[in-house]
Amino acid sequence: MPAYRYQTGDSPLDGYTIQHALGRGGFGEVYFAISDAGREVALKAVQNYEDIELRGISHCMNLKSQHLVMIFDVKKDHEGTAWVIMEYVAGANLREILDEAPSGLGTEQATYFLRELCSGLSYLHDAGVVHRDLKPNNIFFEDGVVKIGDYSLSKAITTSHRSGHTTTVGSVHYMAPEISRGQYDKTVDIYALGVILFEMLTGAPPFEGDSMGEVLMKHLSSDPDVSGLPAPFDRIVAKAMNRDPDQRYQSASEMKRDLTPGNTLDHSRPPATLSMIGERAVRQRADSKPSEAALAETFVTPVALRDTHQDESLPFERPSGSDLSSVGLRWRPNQTGPLAKDSTSIGVRLLIAAAACLMLVPLGCMGDLKPWFWGDVFTLSLVCAAGSSIACWGYLAAMPHGSGLLNAILTRGIAVAPFIVIGILFDSMPPHMELNPYISIVVGLMTAHAIMDYRCLLSADRYPRISMTKTGMAGGITMIATALYDEGEDHILFGIAIACASSIVIQLVAPHRRPINSTGQAVNPSDTVDQKSPNLLVKNQPASPAFAKS
Template sequence: MRFTYRTGERPLAGYTVKRGVGKGGFGEVYFAVSDSGKEVALKLLRGGSDVEMRGVANCLNLKHPNLVHIYDLKEDSHGDKWLVMEYVLGESMAQVIDRHPNGLPVNLAVEWFQSLARAVAYLHDHGVVHRDLKPANIFLEHGSLKVGDYGLCKAMSLTNKQQTRTVGTVHFMAPEISSGNYTKSIDIYACGVMLHEMLTGKLPFDGESDGEILMKHLTATPDLTGVPEPFKAVILKALDKNPQKRYATMTEMAKAVDAAYPTQPVTPAPPMAKSVHPELIAPPTPAEKPPEAVPVATLLPKAVPVAQPIAPPAPPKSIPLALPISTETPSRGGTFRDRLTDLLGSLLQAPLVVAVGIIPWMAVTRTADWATIGRMGLISLAVTWAMLLASGGARYKKGDTWGRRLRFASLGLVIGLFAFWLEGWIGPSLDSGYDESPTTNSYLFGWVNLPARSVPMVSGYALYFACVFGAARWWRMAARDRKERFSLFPPFVAAFWGLVLSFLWPWHSANVEFALIPLVLGTIAVQWVSPWVAPPPPLPKKLKWRTR
């Protein structure tokens, strides 16, 4: 994933970019730190109209414990708009659902949905529609759910002519969006889709293309296979094709979800938490009393980001605060298309890095023979490509170290054969060996004919590169989540194993520099061209309460 700004740059006065964290339809999001040390998220807005910028300004003063806070809207020296937002140190709901393909525990899904309902109801009460509700825009931090990406929501009073563009993700788009109808009912529809996905791990409408999915939203009945029986009626009403037949408000839908799961244990809210949670789900009117709203205990997240009493009550045992982690390592490179794009980009950049890396070797050895230079460059490039393919061309289960080593060793064997072929094609080494006998032997049932003196060379090249490739865990230097983008440790390891296994090298034919330089240069090139995501900052230490 390529970002406009890199680590250390200051595109906006007062803030230093640490790393890019995501891209969306409206721009790019960066993790940054202010000059005073405050961690924030900076969102670079692309192509926003004046109407949309006014919508952003309307959201600056929205404050809710289940919303990602927006601090400011700024403009840089190039005229680009930036949103300064709260940085949420946690994963998205989409990542959690991906780890649970059969759905979340029902009590946890209900708890999270009620927190989501409170946030969306608060937006609606303040006259705005989110328009892009989906699990990827919902974040979890210390047990608290926060809805993000609402800074580009629409005011309910805007006319259809003011709707400058269609937004949203096709899996969560209500049918009426096709006609430019942006009322709060489209958020209720999206919440119905998310409730279905939380309970089952699957979407109610899916297909091979965006067009097919949109057509199902317009005409098909949602697939409720796997939805617990009490929730089917709730989801069917929320996903009705006619907006008038859906729930009128998010408060009404939240009550229906609460009624569908009556066995959920109710725990009194902490004493200090009550004052920071006004009845935002349903603002009381003279004719409506607060007790008619959704029960506060079911709507509050179990970890409230405010000061707690000295002895906070323990959470109910029936609600898991930590989800079980799957034993299979999740993909860190996004979708298969993203991983393939990153791999192809790395393969295309490798020749340039290798070419630059050969220059110091040429200067030290004062080599001017283009055949020798070409041979060194081709072997180095082959080593680099092989390590990239072995690192990013397949997905491995956690702990499958020997499977990875076998893959690397197999590619090393191929590199050895390629190096042998270059030996005979570029240089006349085969004519100046230790054995002057012109005897030719047949191998592989007569398919391959080689001079007898070349057999030790083939085995030497093949065994050398196979053993070196299988000796270390080279895939670590290409991992997206490695600690540093570049480290000197892999080149030192390459030089060490190259020297240790140099007894396999055909000394009588080739200079040992063709054994060491390609390995060292390959480890350098792989690190520079492999995608890298800086590790997140360490979690803040928990405060310890002292009792007298």
């Protein structure tokens, strides 16, 4: 498993020293840290989808309840990475507690847990916030108090009865059916409570399957089998998990009242057995390595909707076709999970690169005013392939891996440096070598490398391996710059051919590593849900480096 980015003793954020890692999620890594004043906190490094994570955090920044994990502040380090400073909860989460009780917690423990959850969720909903990712991994038990945490996907409740969205969010075992259609209100949290109650009583969620897609379809088309649940839990679970949101409990308080009407059990403190299970789970955690399974379920997938209202507070937008990264003008890492090795050997990649140059470079030579002999064309094609391959390896070694404006400027400086040298050499050559007229092509290529962020063509997690959009962007910028340069219009086609061939070679030679799904298979990042045969393939997994040199 790839190592965490920060280790014990590191201080990436001023005023805090990391003690050890706590886990990984789709948005980044979480660490246990101590402030300079001695306060224990949990630090979340927001490494992916920063605007979405911080938007969710902003809804909950000033909420204060014993049933919510407190969010103290959000700060940025010197690299521009956002860190969420949160209350550190040393107690077990509900997932760990359920793992210690595979047959279920029993009615007394489940009742206590659900009453506390309803109290916390009522406070959250009264503050105008829908959690949207309620699951055992986000529910904690410490010193007899149940706390709800992880607001990464939280969303402010809108004034409309239902909110239309273009994305699906949440964890599939606890996800209300309407979320798959991009619609939700606070009753999606009620649905999740029903699932959690069922699991606390039986030890397993109501719907299971061989794939997340199968589980999702059961949520969409089936009712939970509550025949094995004792009263009144059978009726409560059935109502909370009704597929029609209007038929569910309309608030957590209503569900709480229905749970314990006239119940004589003492729910002012947790059952002793529950505390014992929680303590055992904490000891088990201390004896084992941090679990990644608890962080693997949350997924995000686009969903096509009809004429839904869009606003700036939408939760989980996937980059659209107009996104700057899709055309190579801005780089950002795409995957947080482990990446498979490149299935194509470097030798094969070099042969394909040479073949691509042998196809494109001759086309450019045919459009050039200077007559080219085929021997020269062949040599130039191989020189283009070799030069681009060497540039690729140089870029992989020299270009920065961090985001931010300074790294973007440094990237472009490294990219244009070789062309400055080539331009100076061409300009200093004797006239009989006839290289001076081709300075316009060098200027065109240098302009393309100055405008584009070539890390988009280099990062191992790019998708697809060869982007014709980015290749076309490189060719288009080169065409315009070449045409604008003095006498450059005579070499436009030649410049386009060289730019496109070079871009393709760089993408071929740079390693390409696809994400690994839960079964260990390499999949495409775009493989999410097939509407005819849903099969959610990509889970959030441990982070891998964006660049690879082999």
